[in-house]
Amino acid sequence: MLVSINADNPQGRLIQQMVDILEDGGVIIYPTDTIYGIGCDITNKNAVERVARIRGLDPSKALFSFICQDISQITEYSKTINNDVFRVMKHNTPGPFTFILNSNNKTPKILKNRKETIGVRLIDNNIVDALVRGLGRPILTASVKNEDDTIIEYFTDPHDIYDRYGKLVDAVIDGGPGGTEPSTVIICTGNQPEVHREGAGKLK
Template sequence: MMVSINSDNPQARLIKQMVGILEEGGVIIYPTDTVYGIGCDITNKNAVERVAQIRGIDPQKAMFSFICQDISQVTEYSATINNDIFRVMKHNLPGPFTFILKSNNRTPKVLKNRKETIGVRIIDNNIVDALVRGLGRPILTASLKHDDTVMEYYTDPHEIDAAYGKRVDAIINGGTGGDQASTIIDCTGEQAVLQREGVGVLK
């Protein structure tokens, strides 16, 4: 099922429908401020494992990130964030960044890796913001990579529907997606360290 949602002013009825799918353990594909993503409710173990299966990743080795509505929600799942890291996050979020932080005991076990770290995003996209706020908790996110050797990510929602329409519960058409992933910043030490260059440029 593909649903078109206005990226400037998301229709409340359609957001509620998508949130309902997430609450029931569904998997959806949605636009972000970088590339299209696939995800689910982070508290639903079966849904997280289903995302891993669709992406062809071993859930025990997957390095999934999740989307929070604000920094306050990030702190619910991360270890203590020092003042320098907090300032970097505050100046650059919401935006096209993934921040790697040390996790705490509230992080669902299925999302924990051997390093006890998590990747968090606060996305500058009205549709995703409405989804996370409607759900009331973070949404798992994984980039929707293309099988094409030239094109790394899917950008056309209709092409996404043809490839994944029968494997997920809903696809949100929010317009043409980007073709470059988020910038990854490692914040597990005392200072923020660039791990992967992407769309975001730190302020």
């Protein structure tokens, strides 16, 4: 199912339709402020494993991130955030950043890695914001790649994404053209935030 949703003013009826899919354990593809993402409700283990299979990853080793609605929700899944990390997050979100934090016991086990860390995002995109708020829980996010190429490329046209993944997921949201550069990854597990991967985001 390919669903066109207005990027500036998402239609409530269509957002609810996507939220219903997520609540039922479904998998959707959606636009972000960087590249298109594929995801599900983080509390549904079967759905998370399904995303891993679609991406050709081992669920026990996949390093997935998830999207929260605000910093307050992030703190529900992470250990105490120090003042320096909080300041960086506050000044740069929502935006094209993934923050790596120490996880706590509320984080679903399937999303934890051996280092007991998680990747979290606060995305500057009205559609995703509406989805996360409608669901009331974070949404898993993994990049949608063109796996047919030896060089990593990211789909920018949602119709191309639908042609490639439409039969593997429950819905693809057409929210306009996607970007070609992934998020900037910031390691926040020490005393000072450190840039791990340069991407679309430039720290303020």
